[in-house]
Amino acid sequence: MTPSARKQPLPLAIISTGFVILWVVLAAFPFIWTVWGSFKVEQDFFSRDTFWDAIYGVRTIAQTGSAFTSDGYYGAWITRDFLSSVINTLIVTVSVVVISLTFGTLGGYALARSGHRYTFWILMAALVFRAMPHITLVSGYLLPFFEMNIWGYLPTAIIVLVAINQPFTLWMLHSFFLSIPKDLDESAMVDGCSRFQAFRLVVIPVMWPGVITTGLFSFLLAYNDFATTAMLLSQPNQTMVPKIASFLGTVQQEGNVMFAVAAVVSATAPLFVLVMFFQRQIVSGLTAGAVKG
Amino acid sequence: MAEIRLKNVSKRWHNFVGVDNLSLDIADREFLVLLGPSGCGKTTTMRMIAGLEDISEGEIWLGDRLVNKLEPKDRDISMVFQSYGLYPNMTVYENIRFPLRVRKVPKELHHEKVMQAAKMVELTDFLERRPAALSGGQRQRVALGRAIVRQPTAFLMDEPLSNLDAKLRVSTRAQIKNLQHTLKVTTIYVTHDQIEAMTLADRVVVMNKGVVQQVGTPTDIYDNPANTFVASFIGSPAMNLVNGNIAYGTFVAKGIEVKGLQKNVNGAVTLGFRAEDASLVSEGGQLGAEVYSMELLGEATMASFKIGDHLVSIKSGKEYRAEIGDTIHAKIPASICHLFDAQTGGRLARVAAN
Numbered sequence: 001m002t003p004s005a006r007k008q009p010l011p012l013a014i015i016s017t018g019f020v021i022l023w024v025v026l027a028a029f030p031f032i033w034t035v036w037g038s039f040k041v042e043q044d045f046f047s048r049d050t051f052w053d054a055i056y057g058v059r060t061i062a063q064t065g066s067a068f069t070s071d072g073y074y075g076a077w078i079t080r081d082f083l084s085s086v087i088n089t090l091i092v093t094v095s096v097v098v099i100s101l102t103f104g105t106l107g108g109y110a111l112a113r114s115g116h117r118y119t120f121w122i123l124m125a126a127l128v129f130r131a132m133p134h135i136t137l138v139s140g141y142l143l144p145f146f147e148m149n150i151w152g153y154l155p156t157a158i159i160v161l162v163a164i165n166q167p168f169t170l171w172m173l174h175s176f177f178l179s180i181p182k183d184l185d186e187s188a189m190v191d192g193c194s195r196f197q198a199f200r201l202v203v204i205p206v207m208w209p210g211v212i213t214t215g216l217f218s219f220l221l222a223y224n225d226f227a228t229t230a231m232l233l234s235q236p237n238q239t240m241v242p243k244i245a246s247f248l249g250t251v252q253q254e255g256n257v258m259f260a261v262a263a264v265v266s267a268t269a270p271l272f273v274l275v276m277f278f279q280r281q282i283v284s285g286l287t288a289g290a291v292k293g
Numbered sequence: 294m295a296e297i298r299l300k301n302v303s304k305r306w307h308n309f310v311g312v313d314n315l316s317l318d319i320a321d322r323e324f325l326v327l328l329g330p331s332g333c334g335k336t337t338t339m340r341m342i343a344g345l346e347d348i349s350e351g352e353i354w355l356g357d358r359l360v361n362k363l364e365p366k367d368r369d370i371s372m373v374f375q376s377y378g379l380y381p382n383m384t385v386y387e388n389i390r391f392p393l394r395v396r397k398v399p400k401e402l403h404h405e406k407v408m409q410a411a412k413m414v415e416l417t418d419f420l421e422r423r424p425a426a427l428s429g430g431q432r433q434r435v436a437l438g439r440a441i442v443r444q445p446t447a448f449l450m451d452e453p454l455s456n457l458d459a460k461l462r463v464s465t466r467a468q469i470k471n472l473q474h475t476l477k478v479t480t481i482y483v484t485h486d487q488i489e490a491m492t493l494a495d496r497v498v499v500m501n502k503g504v505v506q507q508v509g510t511p512t513d514i515y516d517n518p519a520n521t522f523v524a525s526f527i528g529s530p531a532m533n534l535v536n537g538n539i540a541y542g543t544f545v546a547k548g549i550e551v552k553g554l555q556k557n558v559n560g561a562v563t564l565g566f567r568a569e570d571a572s573l574v575s576e577g578g579q580l581g582a583e584v585y586s587m588e589l590l591g592e593a594t595m596a597s598f599k600i601g602d603h604l605v606s607i608k609s610g611k612e613y614r615a616e617i618g619d620t621i622h623a624k625i626p627a628s629i630c631h632l633f634d635a636q637t638g639g640r641l642a643r644v645a646a647n
Binding site for chain 2: 181183184186187188189190191192193194195197201202205206
């Protein structure tokens, strides 16, 4: 600990530090527990006798000869081909992020700079659609998708996810664009840019933190979505989350729950890397000093 | 380089009139200042010339081109914004170079032109910095440098000095005047500060509520204000205005009586005179009243009187002293007085007094 410049009274320091530690433990425990458990057999991790089984791995030792086993990972990745759903997830999330950001930046910029009154109503409509449960969109689309024979394919799920996500990206980018002074695009236009050049050369470079933040939220939505992907994708096209759910749904087969646990850990790890990698971009404020100081 | 002509230009938003039927001829290389209180339509006028605002009615000509429908980029003007509008992600050098880059000026010329502009605005030491690392005055100079790096038809400046402190404002003002003189480019300058207008302008356009009040040289506007609005807006302090009655060439209001004015008007009028034209005297004079306040300005002393609802200020030498509440007299000869219509505020033309 570095010596703090502002001195806190000792009891307050103890209480606040204790609270932070407690919070970290509470927040991190489920994940740490899952990671630990993913290396055990089901009879240990889901033991009916005592949770100490999960810690010592009594049956894991009995069954495999070691306190840790990677059977869950082997089953999920090799036996049940988790890799294909990882690739599907990659395709879906990247497509959703790219499409959402393309329409979101263009639309958000247009809405932020337009002087017309209907922009307010467009944003209101977006808010309403944002508030709707995702499943409403899915159930409405399901029959037409069957009739058009496009059910089960990745592009179909991507379109629906973009539709769910777009109102949110529009709102978020719209408010980011509002925070960028109008003088910036106007001076670019006087300097010789067309409206689109001003957008591309001047506004977007200043907008990176906003674009990245919005992109991250879009990514998380697509990555974590269950309702849409579970309903709209056929078995071979499943993304990770419905795949994990299908591991859980077939508990009559021993070991499948552990496949799910191992898959969950596999699916969570990239998120940590992502957030850590982008946290600087999310926090940084490039706009500082754009206008008068 | 070209003259700019505005023909019956109007701007309306729904029911609100921003600029009303404005016509203006701006000569080549002229320094024209649009002056008025906030919300008078001066910035709107400039933005219409720049192409950032649609024109509801009328025509704008840059040289021999009708530019009503042209995009800002095709009008070949450059503009300095009140908040500078610098690109925060680019260095000073890149900021100044930006207009050359987007206008596809041959790359070989960039460096020379940027350095030339940077030298003119004294920024050569800061070229690698970003705007965030500059002071207000330096940012302002970057904006100026970006405006002069190419040779535009006209400069537009929207209150470029309003974010600077008083001392910097004076030196930058001189710099702008000098730049315009060197570059010989038609310049339109918007401000609400009448001192800036007086010091910079070849001609001043005084606006109020979207309507032009007077167009003229600074001297003209100072010495012969067209109406009470201009009279009360120009000068520091503004012209003293006193409501009263005139009959047979004699103006009478409470505490003030001026003889020898023009005889062709009778009835209610507003009398105006400049603080520095009148003088304080111990006896006699046209005004006699109690001192309302005394202000020491350094180079002069200002005595104010309350005449009716109006505060009347009269300048005197820097040694002059009086106490609040003393009764003082002032000499206001008819020759320094201006008469305005009490209803319309318009100037009543002076005719030979006989």
